[in-house]
Amino acid sequence: MTPNAARIEGLFRAMSLHEKLGQLTMMRADFGNAGAELGAAKLAQIRAGGAGSILDLRGLESIQESQRAAVEGSRLGIPLLFTLDVLHGYETIFPIPLGEAAAFDAPLWQQTASAAAAEAAAEGIALTFAPMLDVARDPRWGRIAESPGEDPFVGARFAEAKVHGFQQGDLSQGATLAATAKHFAGYGAVTAGRDYASADISARTLEEVHLPPFAAAVRAGVAAIMPAFMDIAGEPATAHREMLDGVLRRRWGFEGVIVSDFCAVRELIVHGVAADAAEAAALALNAGVDIDMESGVYLEGLPEALSRGLVSGEQIDAAVRRVLMLKVRLGLFDKPFERGSRPLSNSQRQQHRELAREAARKSIVLLQNRNLLPLRGEGGHLAIAGPLSDAAGDMLGPWHAAGHAKDAVSFLDGLKEALPGWRITDGASLDAAREADAILLCIGESASMCGEATSRARPGVPDEQRRLAEDVLSLGKPIVVLTSGRPLIDPWLFEKADAVLATWFLGSEAGAALADILTGAVNPSGKLPVTWPYDAGQIPIFYAQRPTGRPAKPDDHDTSKYLDVPVGPQFSFGHGLSFSRFAYGSPQVSSKTVRRGERLFIEAEISNEGDVAGEETAFLFIRDPVASIVRPVLELRGFAKIGLDPGMTGTVRFELSADDLSFPGAEGESRLEAGEVQIFVGPSANRDLLKSCTVFVVKDST
Numbered sequence: 173m174t175p176n177a178a179r180i181e182g183l184f185r186a187m188s189l190h191e192k193l194g195q196l197t198m199m200r201a202d203f204g205n206a207g208a209e210l211g212a213a214k215l216a217q218i219r220a221g222g223a224g225s226i227l228d229l230r231g232l233e234s235i236q237e238s239q240r241a242a243v244e245g246s247r248l249g250i251p252l253l254f255t256l257d258v259l260h261g262y263e264t265i266f267p268i269p270l271g272e273a274a275a276f277d278a279p280l281w282q283q284t285a286s287a288a289a290a291e292a293a294a295e296g297i298a299l300t301f302a303p304m305l306d307v308a309r310d311p312r313w314g315r316i317a318e319s320p321g322e323d324p325f326v327g328a329r330f331a332e333a334k335v336h337g338f339q340q341g342d343l344s345q346g347a348t349l350a351a352t353a354k355h356f357a358g359y360g361a362v363t364a365g366r367d368y369a370s371a372d373i374s375a376r377t378l379e380e381v382h383l384p385p386f387a388a389a390v391r392a393g394v395a396a397i398m399p400a401f402m403d404i405a406g407e408p409a410t411a412h413r414e415m416l417d418g419v420l421r422r423r424w425g426f427e428g429v430i431v432s433d434f435c436a437v438r439e440l441i442v443h444g445v446a447a448d449a450a451e452a453a454a455l456a457l458n459a460g461v462d463i464d465m466e467s468g469v470y471l472e473g474l475p476e477a478l479s480r481g482l483v484s485g486e487q488i489d490a491a492v493r494r495v496l497m498l499k500v501r502l503g504l505f506d507k508p509f510e511r512g513s514r515p516l517s518n519s520q521r522q523q524h525r526e527l528a529r530e531a532a533r534k535s536i537v538l539l540q541n542r543n544l545l546p547l548r549g550e551g552g553h554l555a556i557a558g559p560l561s562d563a564a565g566d567m568l569g570p571w572h573a574a575g576h577a578k579d580a581v582s583f584l585d586g587l588k589e590a591l592p593g594w595r596i597t598d599g600a601s602l603d604a605a606r607e608a609d610a611i612l613l614c615i616g617e618s619a620s621m622c623g624e625a626t627s628r629a630r631p632g633v634p635d636e637q638r639r640l641a642e643d644v645l646s647l648g649k650p651i652v653v654l655t656s657g658r659p660l661i662d663p664w665l666f667e668k669a670d671a672v673l674a675t676w677f678l679g680s681e682a683g684a685a686l687a688d689i690l691t692g693a694v695n696p697s698g699k700l701p702v703t704w705p706y707d708a709g710q711i712p713i714f715y716a717q718r719p720t721g722r723p724a725k726p727d728d729h730d731t732s733k734y735l736d737v738p739v740g741p742q743f744s745f746g747h748g749l750s751f752s753r754f755a756y757g758s759p760q761v762s763s764k765t766v767r768r769g770e771r772l773f774i775e776a777e778i779s780n781e782g783d784v785a786g787e788e789t790a791f792l793f794i795r796d797p798v799a800s801i802v803r804p805v806l807e808l809r810g811f812a813k814i815g816l817d818p819g820m821t822g823t824v825r826f827e828l829s830a831d832d833l834s835f836p837g838a839e840g841e842s843r844l845e846a847g848e849v850q851i852f853v854g855p856s857a858n859r860d861l862l863k864s865c866t867v868f869v870v871k872d873s874t
């Protein structure tokens with residue numbers, strides 16, 4: 173037995189049932205005038221061994237005081253686990269995940285997670301409820317903002333980068349956070365984009381689309397998993413034995429902790445699968461949920477469930493062991509006050525701000541530019557209009573942990589700093605705007621319109637802003653800066669505006685990063701991690717659709733299209749302009765044939781035909797045109813970046829294994845079928861812009 177296991181077993185022999193259930197109970201901080209705190213009743217519960225982890229408590233002093241209550245004041249002295257949603261930064265706020273995904277930059281994704289972990293751990297936090305890995309193809313769903321977008325391959329790379337960034341290999345060294353991959357699985361597919369609604373997903377779509385990012389997180393060693401709120405075809409994810417015990421634990425060998433979502437165990441009663449607390453607790457525990465977040469149902473219902481024979485003592489013990497093991501891995505037993513003992517230096521904080529600016533620049537997507545950008549000239553009059561022009565607080569977006577509006581740079585402030593030679597007027601009247609040399613129109617969503625419980629049936633620019641926008645657009649010259657947590661469906665805007673940038677919620681350095689792009693100091697390189705619909709009626713719209721027997725033909729009535737709107741999106745997945753122009757050569761593949769176990773190398777030349785240096789993200793898609801199961805029209809299997817000076821040509825390289833050309837069989841096994849596979853390389857999922865080559869999968873003779 174390892175020393176750690178021996179330590180846990182020793183504790184185990186001393187634990188009462190109440191103390192065991194306490195370890196399975198996560199309690200939320202109270203919210204008073206002074207912010208989050210633990211009141212006397214909750215501190216007493218901790219001393220009595222009735223709580224093992226705390227949610228939402230912030231501030232080093234309060235955290236350490238409660239830790240003392242557990243370590244010095246409870247019978248067994250088991251340390252508490254402090255948890256928080258640190259999604260895209262702690263004090264220094266990085267772009268929201270959907271924005272950061274647009275950077276298509278795994279090293280960046282990892283660095284921002286490490287920086288967030290260092291800041292949060294310095295305040296005593298030990299576990300974050302991130303990364304959020306729900307594949308999101310429905311912009312009506314507000315939580316798309318928290319996700320890396322529509323593609324499972326991108327989600328898987330995002331998962332690995334974030335897990336490594338938060339956890340940094342060794343959880344016990346004090347600047348790390350245990351990561352939680354959430355929300356397992358299929359939450360992005362809630363009916364009609366309505367948060368918490370049922371998701372009815374086929375086994376194939378679950379396997380191919382929703383599971384890969386979670387599988388990648390498990391392979392990367394993620395410490396915890398959170399089941400989603402909703403039901404999957406009638407089985408609430410919190411009580412889903414096949415998913416939690418079957419897929420996660422048995423198939424993938426996940427040995428970490430499964431923590432419920434907020435009150436989700438008690439909500440099993442409201443879902444209509446449990447009659448009372450004992451049944452709800454038993455369903456969740458038997459499915460594999462170790463920690464009950466906030467609902468208190470494990471404490472309340474498990475003793476009764478035990479006496480009714482609904483659960484076994486061994487099951488409770490197994491869950492407690494996993495929780496204690498996580499605390500051991502985090503170093504909490506040896507050094508319960510380690511997190512928080514080493515404050516960040518000023519130079520570290522400064523580095524985080526610089527990283528926030530870099531991440532924000534890389535997240536901006538130039539959607540449209542009819543020769544308006546970058547801003548030209550040494551000076552002039554820039555009029556800024558729209559409710560998001562000087563909205564520092566909104567720049568932080570949803571789930572901004574300990575981020576403060578006062579520390580964020582608004583668009584207005586960023587531009588004033590970057591354009592000293594310009595006269596900049598904010599909130600200008602239409603007449604003043606008419607006189608200006610350039611107009612910046614800052615519209616979109618406020619931070620409170622995105623994230624959890626913010627579904628919108630019509631995700632677009634709010635009506636009152638549309639009126640302002642149409643007036644300003646009639647002047648002919650505005651640069652539109654769209655702030656949002658999702659694609660905003662406004663075809664009128666793209667018809668009228670010459671320049672539009674998607675800036676998501678860029679975080680602490682929003683204004684500085686926007687100024688870097690508008691002035692041309694930095695060439696935009698962000699690309700869409702999600703298809704941008706033309707009309708809400710097209711939702712769900714995503715590039716990896718399955719082909720139909722009647723592909724859309726504009727002049728053929730009986731084909732798969734709409735009578736009233738185009739079938740294509742406003743902008744494809746991967747779309748994003750640069751101030752340079754990139755031309756792609758045809759991809760070359762290292763071998764015309766491939767067998768199981770072999771690898772392929774694909775290269776494509778890219779030339780910068782513009783006048784300025786720029787960075788391009790190239791995508792590699794595959795298509796299996798004849799298979800035993802209908803395969804999507806395109807599937808992403810790689811993305812690669814290249815920086816090119818004007819006039820230069822360079823090569824992007826991709827590596828594929830034969831397995832990357834396979835698809836899941838009925839049991840989730842990889843099925844590699846003989847025959848042709850097409851390989852496409854290009855700037856986005858827009859088929860017209862892709863160049864292709866072909867390989868042949870050769871069947872094993874065995």
Ligand code: BGC
Nearest residue numbers: 227257301354401433434624
């Ligand atoms: C959300 C989770 C989050 C939890 C704790 C829930 O409402 O669905 O994503 O981690 O709250 O704050």
